[in-house]
Amino acid sequence: MSILVVGSVAFDSVKTPFGEREHILGGAATYFSVAASFFTDVRVVAVVGDDFGPDEETVFIERSVDITDLERIDGQKSFHWKGEYGYDLNVAQTLDTQLNVFAGFKPKLSSEARETPYLFLANIQPELQLEVRRQVGAKLVAADTMNYWIENARPELETTLKEVDILIINDTEARELAGEPNLVRSARRILTMGPKRLVVKRGEYGAVMFTENSYFSAPAYPLEDVFDPTGAGDSFAGGFMGYLAATGADDENAMRRAIIFGSVMASFDVEDFSCERLRRLTYEEIAGRARRLRQITHFEESDMPRRPM
Amino acid sequence: MSILVVGSVAFDSVKTPFGEREHILGGAATYFSVAASFFTDVRVVAVVGDDFGPDEETVFIERSVDITDLERIDGQKSFHWKGEYGYDLNVAQTLDTQLNVFAGFKPKLSSEARETPYLFLANIQPELQLEVRRQVGAKLVAADTMNYWIENARPELETTLKEVDILIINDTEARELAGEPNLVRSARRILTMGPKRLVVKRGEYGAVMFTENSYFSAPAYPLEDVFDPTGAGDSFAGGFMGYLAATGADDENAMRRAIIFGSVMASFDVEDFSCERLRRLTYEEIAGRARRLRQITHFEESDMPRRPM
Numbered sequence: 001m002s003i004l005v006v007g008s009v010a011f012d013s014v015k016t017p018f019g020e021r022e023h024i025l026g027g028a029a030t031y032f033s034v035a036a037s038f039f040t041d042v043r044v045v046a047v048v049g050d051d052f053g054p055d056e057e058t059v060f061i062e063r064s065v066d067i068t069d070l071e072r073i074d075g076q077k078s079f080h081w082k083g084e085y086g087y088d089l090n091v092a093q094t095l096d097t098q099l100n101v102f103a104g105f106k107p108k109l110s111s112e113a114r115e116t117p118y119l120f121l122a123n124i125q126p127e128l129q130l131e132v133r134r135q136v137g138a139k140l141v142a143a144d145t146m147n148y149w150i151e152n153a154r155p156e157l158e159t160t161l162k163e164v165d166i167l168i169i170n171d172t173e174a175r176e177l178a179g180e181p182n183l184v185r186s187a188r189r190i191l192t193m194g195p196k197r198l199v200v201k202r203g204e205y206g207a208v209m210f211t212e213n214s215y216f217s218a219p220a221y222p223l224e225d226v227f228d229p230t231g232a233g234d235s236f237a238g239g240f241m242g243y244l245a246a247t248g249a250d251d252e253n254a255m256r257r258a259i260i261f262g263s264v265m266a267s268f269d270v271e272d273f274s275c276e277r278l279r280r281l282t283y284e285e286i287a288g289r290a291r292r293l294r295q296i297t298h299f300e301e302s303d304m305p306r307r308p309m
Numbered sequence: 310m311s312i313l314v315v316g317s318v319a320f321d322s323v324k325t326p327f328g329e330r331e332h333i334l335g336g337a338a339t340y341f342s343v344a345a346s347f348f349t350d351v352r353v354v355a356v357v358g359d360d361f362g363p364d365e366e367t368v369f370i371e372r373s374v375d376i377t378d379l380e381r382i383d384g385q386k387s388f389h390w391k392g393e394y395g396y397d398l399n400v401a402q403t404l405d406t407q408l409n410v411f412a413g414f415k416p417k418l419s420s421e422a423r424e425t426p427y428l429f430l431a432n433i434q435p436e437l438q439l440e441v442r443r444q445v446g447a448k449l450v451a452a453d454t455m456n457y458w459i460e461n462a463r464p465e466l467e468t469t470l471k472e473v474d475i476l477i478i479n480d481t482e483a484r485e486l487a488g489e490p491n492l493v494r495s496a497r498r499i500l501t502m503g504p505k506r507l508v509v510k511r512g513e514y515g516a517v518m519f520t521e522n523s524y525f526s527a528p529a530y531p532l533e534d535v536f537d538p539t540g541a542g543d544s545f546a547g548g549f550m551g552y553l554a555a556t557g558a559d560d561e562n563a564m565r566r567a568i569i570f571g572s573v574m575a576s577f578d579v580e581d582f583s584c585e586r587l588r589r590l591t592y593e594e595i596a597g598r599a600r601r602l603r604q605i606t607h608f609e610e611s612d613m614p615r616r617p618m
Binding site: 037038039040041064087088181182183184185188202204205206208215216217218219222223224225226243246247253256257259260261283286287290291294296297298299300301302303304305306307309 | 346348349373396490492493497511513517524525526527528531552555556562565569592595596603605608610611612613616
């Protein structure tokens with residue numbers, strides 16, 4: 001089944017300890033759709049300016065991502081994010097954000113878009129997420145958000161969350177949303193806000209998934225060369241939703257495998273700037289890392305050796 | 310088979326967001342031996358002052374920990390550590406350290422101690438670790454250390470490491486020892502320093518284990534109530550070594566199960582001050598959390614659903 005994603009298609013200027021790039025293709029919806037496109041059909045709802053040219057378009061077209069619902073506005077610029085990472089690649093420092101075309105964005109969905117069974121609301125204004133959510137009669141809705149909206153648009157975010165099945169956010173966002181330092185307690189609180197499932201991304205520490213009565217912990221793929229973490233979370237969400245949409249399954253086991261494929265897609269994303277590594281990916285590489293994630297977590301149960309006392 | 314541990318038996322004054330305790334029993338060797346005592350026989354090499362009384366002795370005796378090699382010095386005080394934790398329970402702030410009896414400690418091992426097959430060198434001066442290591446013809450030697458020794462006694466630490474089979478340290482210590490921000494690269498470097506196996510403790514994110522050609526990632530047990538993280542790393546090492554000594558196995562699978570039991574013992578330790586929770590533990594509780602750690606990491610392998618393009 002196919003996926004609709006709404007979120008930013010943008011340009012990024014990124015500096016990491018390993019290099020620097022100006023004005024490269026970025027945006028949550030970009031990373032998400034390229035990652036998910038290895039699993040199933042993807043359609044993007046977003047807006048770009050006239051700086052979005054044939055080179056950027058190629059990234060979507062070569063992955064057969066449907067950009068019919070990608071709006072273009074002449075005489076304006078695309079969303080632009082400028083950020084920097086230090087040696088602790090888990091933390092991005094935002095230097096500048098220019099909403100540009102996104103400031104007045106009112107998504108108008110095509111009738112095909114409205115009928116997409118899987119919907120991902122990438123990290124944008126909660127009102128925009130809600131507007132799209134209400135236009136799409138999806139079977140499964142997942143969403144991301146960020147500290148900025150938790151702090152500055154909490155009522156709108158809470159309204160949106162009521163209509164979301166799976167929330168996919170990072171560690172500090174989960175604690176901030178719940179107002180609680182302990183992650184397990186945070187999860188319990190968030191699961192009363194609407195989502196029936198919470199996925200918490202923890203960078204190099206992997207990801208964990210909560211429902212009211214289940215808990216799953218998955219490692220990150222061990223990497224020697226992390227080049228640029230931008231887009232890791234969105235690539236994760238792309239692999240996760242891609243797997244679910246491709247299989248149509250929604251039981252706990254399928255959700256766990258979806259987390260593994262999310263972790264795999266994130267691990268490739270960080271190996272190069274923009275979505276360059278994702279663009280070069282093969283199915284064999286994806287399947288190989290998924291198999292390896294199983295090897296590195298596998299152990300056989302054994303009885304506890306009890307000391308006779 | 311039995312274990313010998315050398316390290317501190319001490320008094321701690323600890324403050325966490327959930328409470329405060331003055332002069333409670335602590336020390337790496339204390340936590341280690343109480344945790345390991347659930348699996349096998351343990352003997353402690355350490356030194357205490359005359360403030361170590363019957364109440365403290367009881368903690369060892371009730372767990373049948375052999376304290377024949379625990380030296381007592383009249384007219385002096387035991388090692389004392391004062392520390393504080395904020396809401397980020399992963400980071401302890403040391404407010405005061407008084408070596409007291411440990412300042413001039415020269416371990417004199419009994420002949421039984423010298424023949425112990427499993428040896429754990431808890432976090433103390435690397436010279437002391439080496440002195441004990443050379444007196445014991447152990448089958449398996451594991452060690453811990455800390456940033457202080459990495460920074461202030463590096464040559465001595467490097468000498469000790471050459472005679473250690475398994476190094477069990479935390480995340481930041483591994484990066485600092487290797488002088489490298491990436492953990493996978495750090496591990497590769499550390500595995501050229503002597504140890505053939507590296508276990509990296511990551512607090513609430515679990516633990517990972519490296520050899521030259523294997524990698525294992527284990528989660529922490531998910532807890533809603535973390536009360537005092539003091540001793541978690543030593544309880545982890547106690548469960549890990551306890552399992553290995555009890556089974557006598559040293560293959561990769563056994564090492565992985567040992568990590569799981571280490572993770573379980575750490576998860577209990579943090580639920581109360583000092584080793585109070587460990588003292589109340591039952592075999593059933595330990596076995597139960599080990600089983601649960603398998604459930605929360607388990608997933609079935611599946612083929613990657615490949616999108617036809």
